[in-house]
Amino acid sequence: AAQQFTMKISSPSVSDITTEWMRLMKAGVEGRSGGRVKVEGYPANQLGQLPRAVEGVALGTIEVTISAIGFYVGLEPRFEALEVPGLFDDIRHGLRVLADLETKKVLSTLGASKGIEPMWLGIQAPISVVSHKPVRTLADIRGQKLRTPGPTPIHMEPLRRLGASPLSMGLGEALPAMQNRTIDGALATINIFSVFKYFDVAKSVTHMPQAFLVFAGMANRAWLKSLGPELEAIVREEAAKAESVNMAFGLADLDRATKTWETNGGVFHVISPAESVRYVEEVRVAVAPILAKQPRVKEDYDALLAIAKRLR
Amino acid sequence: MSFALGVVPIVLLLLGFPIYLVLLTAVSVALVFYMNIPLAALHQNMFGAIDVYALLAIPYFIYAGELMGRGSVAQRLVDFVQAGVGSVRGSLGVTTVGTSAIFGAISGASVATVATIGRVMLPAMRKAGYPEKFTAGLITSVGAIDIIIPPSIPMIIYGMAAEQSVPRLYAAGVIPGLMLATMLAVYVIWFARRNGIGAGEAFDGKRFLSATGRGVWALGAPFIILGGIYGGVFAPTEAAGVACVYAAFVTRFVYRELSWRDIMRAAGTTAIFTGQVLIIVSCAAVFAWLLTVNQVPATVVSWLQALAMPNWALLLTINVILLAIGCFLDPLSAILLLSPLLVPVVKAAGIDPIHFGIIFTVNLAIGLFHPPFGMNIFVAQSVLKLELPVIYRGILPFLVIYLVALMLITYIPDISLVGVNWLLRAN
Amino acid sequence: MNSSSGRAVPTGPVATVDQFVERMMVRLEDVLALAFCAAVALNFINVIARYIFNASIHGADEVQVQVLIAMAFLGAAIVQWRGQHLRMDVLVGAMPAAMQTFVRLAEVVFVVVLAGFVLAQSTRYTMQMHSLARTSDALGIPVWFSHGLVALGFGMILIITLWRIISVRGERS
Numbered sequence: 001a002a003q004q005f006t007m008k009i010s011s012p013s014v015s016d017i018t019t020e021w022m023r024l025m026k027a028g029v030e031g032r033s034g035g036r037v038k039v040e041g042y043p044a045n046q047l048g049q050l051p052r053a054v055e056g057v058a059l060g061t062i063e064v065t066i067s068a069i070g071f072y073v074g075l076e077p078r079f080e081a082l083e084v085p086g087l088f089d090d091i092r093h094g095l096r097v098l099a100d101l102e103t104k105k106v107l108s109t110l111g112a113s114k115g116i117e118p119m120w121l122g123i124q125a126p127i128s129v130v131s132h133k134p135v136r137t138l139a140d141i142r143g144q145k146l147r148t149p150g151p152t153p154i155h156m157e158p159l160r161r162l163g164a165s166p167l168s169m170g171l172g173e174a175l176p177a178m179q180n181r182t183i184d185g186a187l188a189t190i191n192i193f194s195v196f197k198y199f200d201v202a203k204s205v206t207h208m209p210q211a212f213l214v215f216a217g218m219a220n221r222a223w224l225k226s227l228g229p230e231l232e233a234i235v236r237e238e239a240a241k242a243e244s245v246n247m248a249f250g251l252a253d254l255d256r257a258t259k260t261w262e263t264n265g266g267v268f269h270v271i272s273p274a275e276s277v278r279y280v281e282e283v284r285v286a287v288a289p290i291l292a293k294q295p296r297v298k299e300d301y302d303a304l305l306a307i308a309k310r311l312r
Numbered sequence: 313m314s315f316a317l318g319v320v321p322i323v324l325l326l327l328g329f330p331i332y333l334v335l336l337t338a339v340s341v342a343l344v345f346y347m348n349i350p351l352a353a354l355h356q357n358m359f360g361a362i363d364v365y366a367l368l369a370i371p372y373f374i375y376a377g378e379l380m381g382r383g384s385v386a387q388r389l390v391d392f393v394q395a396g397v398g399s400v401r402g403s404l405g406v407t408t409v410g411t412s413a414i415f416g417a418i419s420g421a422s423v424a425t426v427a428t429i430g431r432v433m434l435p436a437m438r439k440a441g442y443p444e445k446f447t448a449g450l451i452t453s454v455g456a457i458d459i460i461i462p463p464s465i466p467m468i469i470y471g472m473a474a475e476q477s478v479p480r481l482y483a484a485g486v487i488p489g490l491m492l493a494t495m496l497a498v499y500v501i502w503f504a505r506r507n508g509i510g511a512g513e514a515f516d517g518k519r520f521l522s523a524t525g526r527g528v529w530a531l532g533a534p535f536i537i538l539g540g541i542y543g544g545v546f547a548p549t550e551a552a553g554v555a556c557v558y559a560a561f562v563t564r565f566v567y568r569e570l571s572w573r574d575i576m577r578a579a580g581t582t583a584i585f586t587g588q589v590l591i592i593v594s595c596a597a598v599f600a601w602l603l604t605v606n607q608v609p610a611t612v613v614s615w616l617q618a619l620a621m622p623n624w625a626l627l628l629t630i631n632v633i634l635l636a637i638g639c640f641l642d643p644l645s646a647i648l649l650l651s652p653l654l655v656p657v658v659k660a661a662g663i664d665p666i667h668f669g670i671i672f673t674v675n676l677a678i679g680l681f682h683p684p685f686g687m688n689i690f691v692a693q694s695v696l697k698l699e700l701p702v703i704y705r706g707i708l709p710f711l712v713i714y715l716v717a718l719m720l721i722t723y724i725p726d727i728s729l730v731g732v733n734w735l736l737r738a739n
Numbered sequence: 740m741n742s743s744s745g746r747a748v749p750t751g752p753v754a755t756v757d758q759f760v761e762r763m764m765v766r767l768e769d770v771l772a773l774a775f776c777a778a779v780a781l782n783f784i785n786v787i788a789r790y791i792f793n794a795s796i797h798g799a800d801e802v803q804v805q806v807l808i809a810m811a812f813l814g815a816a817i818v819q820w821r822g823q824h825l826r827m828d829v830l831v832g833a834m835p836a837a838m839q840t841f842v843r844l845a846e847v848v849f850v851v852v853l854a855g856f857v858l859a860q861s862t863r864y865t866m867q868m869h870s871l872a873r874t875s876d877a878l879g880i881p882v883w884f885s886h887g888l889v890a891l892g893f894g895m896i897l898i899i900t901l902w903r904i905i906s907v908r909g910e911r912s
């Protein structure tokens with residue numbers, strides 16, 4: 001059959017879980033639709049930097065974009081519920097929560113008024129801090145100038161409470177800023193630290209307790225509808241199938257990134273269980289007034305927390 | 313589609329339409345008549361290209377240059393270099409190269425170097441009897457060293473797009489940048505000898521000391537900027553803004569040359585210049601985006617791979633493609649468009665992506681002054697009021713030097729990689 | 740070469756409007772200059788605050804980028820008024836005069852059509868951002884404001900060019 005629709009998928013990174021997902025979608029959707037839906041993958045921000053790609057999905061110039069959940073918050077504040085630390089115990093637990101049918105019900109309405117819909121959710125890695133001065137205890141964070149993975153209060157306030165000076169900057173600028181010690185460290189994931197060779201600049205990485213980088217593949221709702229019932233069902237089913245990359249590829253990718261860090265002389269420090277509990281408590285206190293101001297986010301967060309408890 | 317994105321822009325360009333209008337026409341025709349993409353893509357990409365923090369370095373470096381040019385800061389910097397190299401025949405030309413290299417270590421945007429250095433050196437070289445063609449060619453091309461010597465905006469963008477470490481790229485750029493400066497200086501001296509211009513004067517220790525003394529505040533600029541960057545006081549983009557404050561402070565309070573009104577006027581000029589340059593970057597971004605979604609770069613790359621060439625031929629072909637692209641696109645669009653596609657090809661061929669980053673940067677540096685147009689040519693026209701035909705003819709010998717350097721850098725990876733290995737050992 | 744509009748010095752009501760627009764453009768240039776100086780100052784204060792007081796100004800970079808966007812698109816309108824957009828006109832300079840006039844006429848038509856097109860698209864995008872209530876990441880300012888600068892800039896380019904057409908016709912008749 002002749003091509004009737006194009007599905008452009010945009011991702012900020014190259015050769016990682018997102019490109020693997022694109023590959024699966026291309027094989028699945030093109031195969032089952034008999035070529036009526038053509039799938040084109042655009043890694044490395046080829047279709048534009050993240051804020052624009054997100055708008056692109058909202059307005060339909062791009063059909064699907066993949067990004068850390070934080071980039072959707074400016075469009076749909078409710079996504080912030082997924083950014084609060086303390087929801088998941090570990091990645092496997094988090095993936096179980098995200099794959100749960102009840103979670104999908106909660107999330108399916110997110111972004112509806114903005115014309116977008118989460119089609120695929122995953123967890124890249126724990127959020128870690130890479131720093132010149134090793135972070136072994138919460139006290140080590142005090143006084144450090146740290147790049148945060150997002151500019152919103154959810155990212156800033158917990159660090160501020162621990163006595164750090166959080167500031168937001170792009171990933172491209174964080175590395176040179178760390179090298180010349182404009183900042184003392186940066187929060188992101190080990191995948192990012194390994195890919196960008198942060199080990200050239202600093203060796204210490206510490207995973208923050210119960211904090212994870214959740215990302216989403218977001219689709220344009222109107223485009224999904226425009227496919228017609230048959231093709232829409234194919235795309236949705238293939239997206240659900242492609243979710244298998246979370247376990248099959250994502251965890252292996254995380255292992256690879258961890259090994260890359262270690263073989264290049266990098267080290268991991270671990271925060272003790274007692275300190276971890278205290279960290280989650282501090283985060284709760286810091287985040288409570290922020291959630292109080294956003295009842296919808298609080299509602300989503302509470303619902304997700306209940307599911308997380310059930311699946312522990 | 314090739315009509316919209318190929319024929320239309322070339323015809324309009326030759327008819328002398330404003331460049332932003334040429335690009336805008338091409339992308340609008342493509343979007344309206346050939347493509348099934350929501351028209352929102354037009355605004356989205358025009359806006360998205362400018363909504364970039366790192367681009368602030370452009371007006372900041374321009375403004376700092378504007379202030380230094382209006383006051384005597386740049387002049388004093390030039391006097392200092394001149395007092396040092398004055399005994400050489402062709403010393404003014406060598407000074408232009410030397411000052412540009414120093415400036416390159418402060419600035420990450422080539423246009424600022426052309427504007428600032430050009431404003432001081434152009435009248436001086438004219439007075440000393442250098443042919444207009446030679447001066448125009450030197451000043452227009454020499455600023456391109458700036459993006460090869462760190463800091464460099466294109467290297468930051470390449471690092472982002474190709475997922476390579478920016479500090480490694482910076483370290484890799486030092487030797488190629490200095491090598492280019494040396495080659496240019498040698499040519500300048502040869503040219504001056506052959507044409508009997510710019511006779512040297514005996515080195516005068518007293519004059520050197522006095523030039524150093526008069527230039528202390530001017531010489532402070534590189535120290536403040538470099539010291540600030542490497543000492544961890546500010547990031548590269550911020551450094552450009554700090555340079556403005558320093559230049560304003562020195563010209564207003566130390567040398568007392570500029571009034572507040574002058575400082576404001578310089579800011580107005582900067583805003584206008586920013587409008588001239590960024591409107592092109594903005595429209596070029598839509599053009600690049602349309603090439604991408606029509607899978608043009610991807611097709612070129614798969615064609616490249618299918619040829620299964622040996623590495624030397626692959627690199628040569630890529631160089632030719634990049635030079636061609638550099639004739640029409642600004643460096644930022646070119647990097648964003650091509651590096652995600654070319655880097656995997658290059659990696660698969662066993663070529664170091666950092667080495668490739670330098671090859672890429674040097675190509676784009678050449679594109680900055682390679683006819684028919686480039687940012688440096690624009691600046692030479694609009695700020696220095698040089699005639700286009702004069703620039704075109706003057707550029708040729710310098711183009712040859714840059715191309716020779718490009719070949720050396722392409723085929724001798726160590727020119728780039730020695731610096732990286734040194735950095736890693738130092739760590 | 741930077742083209743000039745190459746028109747005879749206008750007189751009468753045309754001159755009055757021209758002078759008015761010129762004054763507005765000078766004002767706009769002053770406003771952009773002030774905003775730019777504020778961005779420079781903000782950048783500097785942010786550096787000092789972070790280095791000495793270990794505290795950075797929240798959203799400082801966002802504000803600076805806003806100024807950059809204003810300079811790009813509103814600056815482009817001033818450049819249009821002054822006929823200083825960058826172009827490569829070696830070839831057209833060598834053409835016969837009648838041909839040059841025709842090319843210049845074609846250019847004006849292109850500007851009107853395309854500036855109108857960008858104005859329409861940007862206005863629509865801006866309104867969509869408004870109805871989506873999208874806010875900036877750090878400061879939470881509505882983003883339609885900065886998107887609207889594109890529409891404003893191209894709106895000005897359109898009006899300027901239309902006025903050029905009207906005023907030239909007015910002089911001829």
Ligand code: NA
Pocket residue numbers: 415416417418419420421457458459460461462463464
């Ligand atoms: Na530089």
Ligand code: NA
Pocket residue numbers: 638639640678679680681682683684685686687
């Ligand atoms: Na060029």
